[in-house]
Amino acid sequence: MTDDEVNTPSDGTDNLPAPSEPAPGEVVVSAQPEGLLVGGDPEAVESYLQRLAENAGYAVQVVGLDKASLGNATGLAASAASILGQSAKFVQLHPDSVKAIHAERLVPGTHGFNRMMTRGPDGKFLRQLQWKETNVNPAKLMSAQMLAVQIALKTAISEVEDAVQRVESKVEEVLRLAQASRSGDVLGDRLSLERMVNYLEKHGSFSDTDWDWISSIGPGLNRTVEQLRQHALATLKTFDPSRPIQDRAEFVVNAVENQQLGETLSLLVVAEESLFQWQRLRIARVEATEPQHLQKVLDDARELLAHQMAADGDLYRRAQTVLDAVARTEAIDGFRLWSVQGLTRDLPKLREDLDRFAHARRAQALEWSEIDAPTPKEALQAAADKASVAATQALGAATEGYTAVSNFFSKTTREGSKLFGKRRSRDQPGEE
The missing domain is CATH 1.20.5 (Single alpha-helices involved in coiled-coils or other helix-helix interfaces)
Known part of the structure; x- marks a missing residue:
């Protein structure tokens, strides 16, 4: 097979193999806003994922779409999974990575299913990749959207249990600080939604009574998420970089002890995870009872995912700017020994809280500026x-x-x- 040769039938037509039966050496890809759905020959898939990782620039998150991750998938999600085969993967990419791999022609430009079989003598993919779009009906295309959105909602938050442990004894205090007065408890809502999602994955559907019981939780969670994020932003906005070091050290103490910034971020992670779980239930409910509205609901869930990711990214970057400014010192600050020691002690803790937040949201952690702690001797000089x-x-x-x-x-x-x-x-x- 030559460098740019694409495997096509001898009659010259584009009659590709049946969608549910990826050919040996073939990779099937559906590019969605949330990430890539990848399937096909297991060895070819692993080779393709390696190429993606080499060119992405950011960490590539790969989720295997096996029985454990899909649960009892039915309807459109099951249809998309069947097209991708037994080695189906969902690949989450940073938006910048998507641009990079599009530039390298590592992904097709459409949101449909595409197949590629360009291989070299060593079995690895060559630099120039060529794709053939699989002709499928609109329902199959929607199935790709359905699967991508459901998996993105499921995997948007990582290590939520750690966040729960850090905040479980301070939920009411954090909600009070954020002025997030709402009925019910965030952790209690999370348990209810988790049980309902587990039921859905086990049985493939749930009753009208179950939906009536859980349906009102979503709007309240959405408000709580926004209130928690606004509280974190308001805390960061109180910082004045022109103030002397003793005031900057006091800002850190206030953010950590009084405003509970770290706990606020942890509770934000928990609330977002619950909100995304509720969206999964909403999508399954609409698919089962009002399929004519499914496309609008999928689009709405996509907008929610994009909004939350962008808002959390802005929060994290603003926090980095503020804390790097807090860390800037001059030699004369060495006279403020207690303030310098306070910054050296408390600032790393706050940075750890922010990095945990970035990790939970699967974001690229940023580099922090070093804290230059001047000594009294340096201050005297x-x-x-x-x-x-x-x-x-x-x-x-x-x-x-x-x-x-x-x-x-x-x-x-x-x-x-x-x-x-x-x-x-x-x-x-x-x-x-």
Whole structure:
């Protein structure tokens, strides 16, 4: 097979293998806004995923779409999974990574199913990849959307149990700080939704009574998520980079102890995970009872995912900017020993809370600026240097002043002498 050869039937037609039967050496891909659905020959899939990881630039999150991850998938989600075969994968990519792999032509440009079989002599994919779009009906295309959105909602949050443990004893306090007054408990709602999702994955459907019981939780969770995020942003906005180090150290203490910033981020993660679980139930409910509205509900869930990801990314970047500004010190700050020690002690804790938040949201963790903790000795030297400069400036000013006064008196003396000489000449009689 040549570098750019694509496996096509000998009659020259585009009659590709049946959608449910990926051919040996074939990769099937459906590019969705939430990520890539990938399936086909297991060895070919692994080779393709390796190429993606090499070119993505950001960490690539791969989720295997097996029985454990799909549960008792029915309807459209099961249909899409069958097209991808036994090695089906869902690949989450950072938006920047999507641009990069599109530039390398590693993914097709459509949201349908595409097949590729370009291989080299060593069995690896070559640089130039060529794709053939699989002709499927609109229901099959919607099935790809259905599967991608459901898996994206399921995997949007990681390690939520850690967040639960960090915040479980402070839920009411954090909600009070965020002014998130709502009926019910965030952790209690999470347990209810988790049980319902497990029931759905086990049985493939749930009753009208179950939906009536759970349906009102979603809007409340949406409000709670926004209130928690706004509380975190409001806490960060109280920071003034122009304030002295003792005020910056006080900001960190207030953010950690009084405003519960770390706990707020943990509870935000829990609330978002519950909101995404509720969306999964909503989609399954609409598919089963009102399929004519399914496309609109899928679009709405996609918008929610994109909004939450963007908002959390903005929050994390703002926090990095603020905490890096907090960490900036000058040598003279060494005189504020307790403030410097407080920053050295408390700031890393707050940074850890933020990095855990980024990890839970599967975001790329950013690099933090080093904390330069000046010592009293460095402060003394800085003060001496400043004093030396001030003394030099004062001496210069004094010298300039003395010179000016001296010049003034010298000029006055000369002018007085001239005046005295003229007057004496007028008073003495001239020689006759």
